[in-house]
Amino acid sequence: MKSQISLLAILLLSLSCQTEQKPEKTVTKYVEEPHSYAQPNDAVITHLDLDIKVDFESKTIAGVATYDIDTNDASEIILDSKYLDIEKVEANGNATTFSMGDFNEDLGQALKIAITEDTNKISVFYKTTSQTEAVQWLAPQQTLDKEQPFLFTQGQAILTRSWIPIQDSPQIRITYDATVKVPNNLMAVMSAENPKQKTEDGVYQFKMKQPIPPYLIALAVGDLEYKPISDRTGVYAEKSMVDKAQEEFSDMEKMVAAAEKLYGDYAWEQFDVIVLPPSFPFGGMENPRLTFATPTVIAGDKSLTSLVAHELAHSWSGNLVTNATWDDFWLNEGFTVYFENRIMEALYGKDRANMIALIGRQDLADEIENFKDAPEMTRLKLDLEGKNPDDGMNSIAYDKGFLFLRTLEEKVGRDKLDSFLKAYFSKNAFKTMTTEKFVDYLNLNLLEPNNIDFNVEEWIYEPGIPDNQVVIVSDKFEQTETVLNTFLDSKSIDASKTKDWTTDEWVHFIRNFPESISTEDLQRLDNAFDFTNASNSHIAMVWYEQAINHDYHGNDVDAKIEDFLTHVGRRWYVATLYKAFERNDKTEAALAIYKKARPNYHSVTANTIDDLLGFEAEEFE
Template identity: 50%
Template sequence: MSADSAPTHDPHSFSQPQEAIVTHLALQLKVDFESKILTGVATYRIQKQPDARRIILDTKDLFIQAVYLNQAPDTFNLGPDKEFLGQPLEIPLLNDTDEISIHYQTTSVSAALQWLGPEQTAGGQHPFLFTQSQAILARTWMPCQDSPSVRFTYEAQVQVPAGYLALMSAENPQEMVNNGLYIFKMVHPIPSYLMALAVGHLQFKPVGSRTGVYAETATLPAAVYEFAEMEKMLLAAEDLYGTYPWGRYDVLVLPPSFPFGGMENPCLTFATPTIITGDRSLTSLVAHELAHSWSGNLVTNATWNDFWLNEGFTVYFERRIMEYLYGPEYADMLKVLGYQDLNKTIEELGETNPDTCLKLNLVNRDPDEGLTEIAYEKGNLFLLTIEKAVGRARFDAFIQNYFQSFAFQSNTTENFLKFLSSFFDQEKGILTKEVQPECWIYEPGIPKVAVKVSSARFALIEEKAKEWQSTKDPSVLANLPWTTHEWLYFLQLIETELQASEMAILDNAFHFTQSGNAEVLAAWLEMGLKKDYQVIEEALGKFLQGVGRRKFVLPLFKLLADKPTGKNQAKSIYEKARPNYHAVTRQSVDKLLFA
């Protein structure tokens, strides 16, 4: 079985790929740090229906200079601007048209691009540029059919100033070239949201035969240590679900303004520096982005309404990698923390909110609204429930077959359900009774048939939490070999009854307010805001101004703004922090503080 041959209607794209579709991109770009502009020529090979008289591409905040058909000048029309979506670029076609070229420039409001000054980087001497295309921001740095249902191969020539390294989601150089001209090639078809570019004063160091790390000089040693087990992760992933299809797997550590934990750009994961802790305790994020090489990059959600197909599979796969390398007890901790995050999200959204269904309805909405723990953790819990019902060996066979059947294609939730039913035809009664797939997909909340998750290591944390709550003596927690996950679980357990005075006792013993672990510090700052622990005030401002990861900053701004006198304080901090944030984070905080 394969995905439907006709591209799926995508409510977040103007393109009509059933009429004319792009198949290959030849991209020429010039990067200008002074003007903060990309100047580009995007040349697309296209396939069209015999009667097609136009092709439509998505654009947003681009300056379209000229269009050519088969190298001859042509007219074009930019339609009206629509919220979230931008403008359709309609290009008339001739009978023999098989190539279009668009000359364009980005603008100061092209949201995918973040231009960083030297002071915003680790080295402090050179500017930096990176893109973030997911979900529908590729159209803000290149005209394209910006739908995950449209896949194309690409090649690129990128001119940058001398002394900078350019990287893309493709085969990458490992050293700077003197003339600043870099050549890239991606031989597998990918959707536009996986188009990526980064330019900076970067260095590379391998950590395995197919894996390595790019970072600024100041960050590289710590990053290489943190990600030393990437090759082992890659080998584990291949042993689980088949050959890695993308050649190399490298990680680029970005400046702290990067809005996400990681972005699974093929061949080159973009990663936040907030996962560098010195103890490799947060490298499950690398396993997650690596898993996307199969679930997401190889088999892709056809629309953002089907986002769980990317993330639910990836969370499941990530934890299988971590189990393979570090044992079931380690993976069980991740499952329990994920389940807690899922319940928290459902509590915030409401149990009957349709946004807690796996299949979303994001028509006339920003698809970023679907980037919640529902896709990640409810999707994972759904797959865990299937695994329990049919057995792990049988479920592994299903996943391997799924990846093989839909390789380099985009898939819908409905097509997934057909494939699930077909593969498990002999277990149909078990699925109906013990899984109830349609309930997970189309009904809100967590179905009653959901598998239960537990952690033996967390059971020990629960005993220590009780001991602390009865004694308030931090010595009962001293010298414990806890990972980040265990400390997070402990803080969650004690939060309800915790007082500001008790936070001070813990802080004096373990220096949480000065923690260099972003996950622990963010959790501690949230607790401090809830408990009015005023000691955190300076650390809070410093953290919000220094880290742009939306997962961290948005809850903190929300908690601060909800305090009786906190709205003005939140706005004051945000005024200083906003220039350091990517547009993805700015949009969310703007909506929170100024809507």
């Protein structure tokens, strides 16, 4: 009997093994987030093969986006799409059905594609339209050399879906290949392995082998040249700009080396910068391997190159370890500002780093004042559901985030914080991070092992700035204030005291004019230092703001302000000046300029100024 039972048991075990179910397919568990229609826990993209043609005559990008996908036995996969013309969709090479969801002004539409449990590849045939927001098409006269047209894309935060149908969430990381066809007298470059010279046929091949979030997929097309700085750094720009850019950014290799010494090896092989036309809406965009930059940082004296240090720092904080949702944006930017500051200190000394930090602290104070009626927006961890994530991209994420880490450094010691951050980037490389996961990681790996009590919850989840904030001081700025006060008392300036000032000192000097300063004093200062004709864009911007604030009209400053706003598209700069017009009841003057300037702005900048001035775009057409 015992033998029969044993045989029966063996037989049953054998049958069990034969009929055993295949292990259930698992996918990464993604968090819920409000700014993408994708349901990645059901079906998620893993690799993009993009094949497109750029047509400057029709101002369209057209082609096919083919994705490798992982599914969890889902019957559909959902992509994000906005202002795209979807022509057809295939699954595993065969036609499949698709549908478009309701349109949302911020999010666009859900592109729902029918799949089966065997589907491992989908292809979307599409083209962009005249409403596509990520792409700016520039006529030759809008470029520096004024000979050839230009195109660039800007995907952050949720605009990639307007030039590629994609799962447009920062927590979804993919690799990509691309084939891009452009006019054969132009060059195409992407956030990928790039050419150094034009091809004869205008066809370019790209590969990004490290997984990146969709907002970092970027394309630029123009009459470009490349100049190396080192074996792994260099610059792209139009012909008349490329030598200036190479000289301005000549410290790039030193920056990469300084960054690696702080927080580990650079993971992207190449760090290049492309200087775009002036309509580019940001100072810089950290697209991996190829930072996109505004020409407003070309000052001729490297005085604005902290922007390059900032975008380089994103190679760790943002690109390597990425905010999982846009509510966690401070994890990208606060860390990057702190890292940028450390790079600048390593290369140029503590004085310069402190001045940069104090300029940021002034920006933070202004931002908190701007949000006095919405204090919840001054938290680091945001709740942006129902809002455009662009609403959270301000000084709170950048400068409060920096201040949190700088205060933490003061509490735990620089060596301990550096060790923590280096390990953080290494252990979480090519992953995404929520604020909650970071808090747990911080407690487990830094605070608890060192028996340190720190008000993390107050810093992250409460509005405003906690009382234990570190106070950063600068002897250089104190000297600047002394020169200003002496001038206000005596109406004269000893030029020898200002001849070696940096951009930060000049900005601090101008920003600290008292409300009671007279137009006569402004005229004296303008005559002495020619602020109205400043070639340094940051100095010009803060001076023009003071001119608007104080009704100063000397030295043809009104024409200079109009020219600045018409030709510069950097959102921070132009928004600062339009806010000054509005704050001083000069909206009509602002609108008169804006009607001329708006066609030169990327949609990122235009949308911001539209909202600021309270008018619909149609009113400017």
